[in-house]
Amino acid sequence: MPTYCYQAKEEKGCSLCQEGFEIVQSMKDDPMEKCPDCGNAVVRVVQAPYINRRKSTKSLLSDDNIKKHGFTKLVNEGGGKFRKL
Numbered sequence: 001m002p003t004y005c006y007q008a009k010e011e012k013g014c015s016l017c018q019e020g021f022e023i024v025q026s027m028k029d030d031p032m033e034k035c036p037d038c039g040n041a042v043v044r045v046v047q048a049p050y051i052n053r054r055k056s057t058k059s060l061l062s063d064d065n066i067k068k069h070g071f072t073k074l075v076n077e078g079g080g081k082f083r084k085l
């Protein structure tokens with residue numbers, strides 16, 4: 001059975017739906033509309049295209065390609081901080 005990923009529709013709810021959660025559902029099941037924990041409205045997140053997009057971005061922003069075009073690469077260190085390479 002496929003695994004679906006859900007996330008809170010709005011910036012409210014519990015830590016489970018704010019960070020997103022995965023659930024195994026049958027194809028025949030209706031999509032979930034509410035967080036099983038707090039009942040907040042959730043939406044289904046499609047994961048696969050997101051992964052594909054990250055792959056293509058990586059090859060486009062390879063170190064060599066960036067240097068060739070005279071750009072400086074900024075590495076996201078988390079917490080909104082960026083480090084120049």
Ligand SMILES: [Zn+2]
Pocket residue numbers: 013014015016017018035036037038039040
């Ligand atoms: Zn929740």
